[in-house]
Amino acid sequence: MNYKQSKILLLFSVLTLVGCNLSQSVVAKPLQQQDLQTKPSVLPTQRNTSNSETLLTYKIETYDSQVMNASRTYGVSLPPGYEQNPKQRYPVIFLLHGGHGSPTDWFNQNKGQALKTLEQLYTTGKLPPSIIITPNGNDKRSSSPYRDPEYIDGPNGKVSTAIGDELVKVVQSRYRTINNPNFWAIGGLSSGGWGAINVGLHNLDRFSILFSHSGYFNDKSGPANSPIFYIKTIPLQAQKRLKIYLDSGTSDIEELGEAERFSKVLNQLKIYNLFRQFPGSHTWQYWRKHLADSLTFVGEQFRTSEIANMADILNINQNSNTQKN
Numbered sequence: 001m002n003y004k005q006s007k008i009l010l011l012f013s014v015l016t017l018v019g020c021n022l023s024q025s026v027v028a029k030p031l032q033q034q035d036l037q038t039k040p041s042v043l044p045t046q047r048n049t050s051n052s053e054t055l056l057t058y059k060i061e062t063y064d065s066q067v068m069n070a071s072r073t074y075g076v077s078l079p080p081g082y083e084q085n086p087k088q089r090y091p092v093i094f095l096l097h098g099g100h101g102s103p104t105d106w107f108n109q110n111k112g113q114a115l116k117t118l119e120q121l122y123t124t125g126k127l128p129p130s131i132i133i134t135p136n137g138n139d140k141r142s143s144s145p146y147r148d149p150e151y152i153d154g155p156n157g158k159v160s161t162a163i164g165d166e167l168v169k170v171v172q173s174r175y176r177t178i179n180n181p182n183f184w185a186i187g188g189l190s191s192g193g194w195g196a197i198n199v200g201l202h203n204l205d206r207f208s209i210l211f212s213h214s215g216y217f218n219d220k221s222g223p224a225n226s227p228i229f230y231i232k233t234i235p236l237q238a239q240k241r242l243k244i245y246l247d248s249g250t251s252d253i254e255e256l257g258e259a260e261r262f263s264k265v266l267n268q269l270k271i272y273n274l275f276r277q278f279p280g281s282h283t284w285q286y287w288r289k290h291l292a293d294s295l296t297f298v299g300e301q302f303r304t305s306e307i308a309n310m311a312d313i314l315n316i317n318q319n320s321n322t323q324k325n
Helices: 003-020 033-038 114-124 158-174 189-201 227-233 236-241 253-268 284-324
Strands: 059-065 070-077 090-098 129-137 184-189 208-214 243-249 272-278
Touching: 003 059, 033 208, 033 236, 059 158, 059 208, 070 114, 090 158, 114 284, 158 189, 184 189, 184 284, 189 208, 189 227, 208 284, 227 253, 243 284, 253 272, 272 284
Parallel strands: 090 129, 090 184, 184 208, 208 243, 243 272
Antiparallel strands: 059 070, 070 129
């Protein structure tokens, strides 16, 4: 097989895999490790590193929010080898907390234990090394024993814009990110699951991968912030770019019903989605166990986007060579 035939075969394989992404409720098969070696490559790969490079940590950072007119915080965990590879850029995942929560919840050993999950996914190759951001979801009311965060632009603050646009710009300015929405994901739990879908849908130029654990999709604030209604109003091209993951515990009756109804709407709109239900209820035990499932889905979408990116480059090179000939 000559070089030109090899390129045509690779392009055909790439386009076939990308085409699978249009099927509903079916996850693209993860790429094998040798596929990741193909150049040009966008995503980082897990390297053989020292223990000091693989041990994940997080810290809380602060920035001045013009949108909220206040100092805001967020948690960040940088991928292994970040400091040792200054030319590498990384995909980004936002993890939103739920009611009465804070940016530390997903990292807390008594709650989300996200670092443990991330280490396992990086090691197994199910998720490429990523920049993990845990935004502060509290509005001007702050946390209260009676209310969930309002992940909307409303009377208590423009939280959706603060997270979905302003914080994105802060992260892009402070870290080496891949500035392409196909490599940005946002997800969360409970009201943070609703918030992630809502913020993502209102910032489609920032995120294309959305996920929710035990979330709801019909909010009391109205249809503009109820994804089950609002998603019908977004442009068709934007709908085609979306990849959405939903799960809920079988004992979490109300949230399970919300996810089932939302998934049906997504299927009617032919929006790529995966809905899963697992034994469990509205607890941290459930969420920390199934974070691996949502992040595996995210990793698969990152890989699919990388294949599409490689196909585009191959196509450009093929066209360039044709014009020269």
